Amino acid sequence: GRAEGLSISFEAHLLGDKIEYDETAGTLIIKGLPTQLTDQLKRR
Numbered sequence: 145g146r147a148e149g150l151s152i153s154f155e156a157h158l159l160g161d162k163i164e165y166d167e168t169a170g171t172l173i174i175k176g177l178p179t180q181l182t183d184q185l186k187r188r
Contacts, residue, residue, distance in 0.1 A: 154163055164173040
């Protein structure tokens with residue numbers, strides 16, 4: 145999905161394993177971030 149400058153995509157089978165969705169809070173928790181993303185976040 146895409147909105148307000150944010151784009152997220154992942155394979156459906158990751159939901160419940162590496163990706164947790166909390167419908168009540170409207171949040172996603174992503175476990176095991178890709179190295180490239182981790183490096184990008186550290187440079188921020």
